[in-house]
Amino acid sequence: MLARQRQARILDEVRRAGGVRVSELTALLGVSDMTIRRDLDQLATEGSIQKVHGGAVLGHNVTEEPGFEAKSALAQPAKLAIATRAAQLISPGTAVAVSAGTTTWGLGRFVAEIPGLTVVTNSTTVADTISTGETKQTVILTGGVRTPSAALVGPVADATIRSLHVDQLFLGVHGMDARAGFTTPNLAEAETNRALISRAREVIVVADSSKWGTVGLADFGALSVADILITDDGLPNDARAAVSELVGELIIVSYAREESA
Template sequence: MLADARRSAITATVAREGVVRVADLAGMFSVSLMTVRRDIDVLDEAGLLEKIHGGAKIPGGASTHEPGFELKSTQALDEKEAIAAEAASIAQEGMAIGLSAGTTTFALAKLLCQMSGLTIVTNSVRVADVFHAAQAKLSVILTGGERTPSDALVGPIATSSVRQLHLDLLFLGVHGVDAQAGFTTPNLLEAEMDRALITASRKVVVLADHSKWGMQGISTIAALEDVDEVISDAGLGSEAQRVLRQRVGRLRLVPVPQRQTA
């Protein structure tokens, strides 16, 4: 593909998805990461997209754009699986565990299926389906509510059901992590639901790969200081590590396999 055609395709992809990662674009067009970065620089200078750390977004921000589950499930797969494996090591038999919606919590659900003696509370249709399909020896409670593009159940029915519960541990997926905005989501109702899950939980662990740093949704779920742990991957930048170590109870960084690039 010629450079002009590729850049047009990149612009169209950003317009459609709101936010894209360099690594995903490189795989999509079978070119090197450096080539994609050069393309993004050209398009950023032309005002056709906005360059961000590790990718590009719609110019002027996309704080209310909510990518669908299918798109998010193709991004940072190695990182999400490594983070999920670390998170699974925290779970213990007899716990009541909350799982928010998201592709990293979806990866975690596949691992928790192998355990027994857990009670899982989730507002994610996808997560609940994982346990049902595996016929896991667990008790699974799926909240009611209205469905979002990320297959989360939200709204007054969902939040009221969670407010009656007491959870030992919550694994929380987020759209973005920022030093000022904290943990955010592009969906106002999902933020309200996540806050209800946090209030119901004795311990809160955020699962967020390195690409989430610097991203902002329109609504803050929680400040950095409001969670007990963050599990991320070794690709997280040094400044992000410094901020999180200062302001979060504990930061865990997991190694991920090295990918080959074109």
């Protein structure tokens, strides 16, 4: 298979699934990971895709909203490390809000084991994860219209959130950028995230380093709205410096990387 034929096949897979892993492409196309990485470099240069740790997603289209399943397959080790660290900030018996997202979904398994929590969430996947735990929890699911990223948004969700107060908000984001702030491709989700931020005493953003430099259609806050930002050690040094000046506290986590990553 010629390089351009292989790259076209890769692009088809990214468009179909919303994102792919290098390991999946090597198995699918029967070539080395170095060959796949060269193909991804070429597609990224052309703007067709965006490289992320361990794979690729569609290129920077501010209105593109990958589905939950596609996003959950990417940067899994980083997201797990971030979720593990975030859970350490939660005290038993408090009220926390957990937004929709794949990193917050990972946080849900830890939340399920912390006793006495009241959990407000606009994510059915997060609510399902928490409900499987043995520890007694009070879960308030906001209701609303479900987006491709499994977020419940709209007037019903916003009204429910604005009637509540929480100690901490754990907030997932589509993108983060020094100028654009925290963003999402979905206008309604941006409004719901603003509502969540307004009702929390402490805002904790959980976002892997691949989100840096990604800008969605709608912003829902400058980086400074985050009291704490938890990300992984893949965040470039210049980005760390920029973030450190704007957020209350930057927490960097490390994790074991796969050899193919």
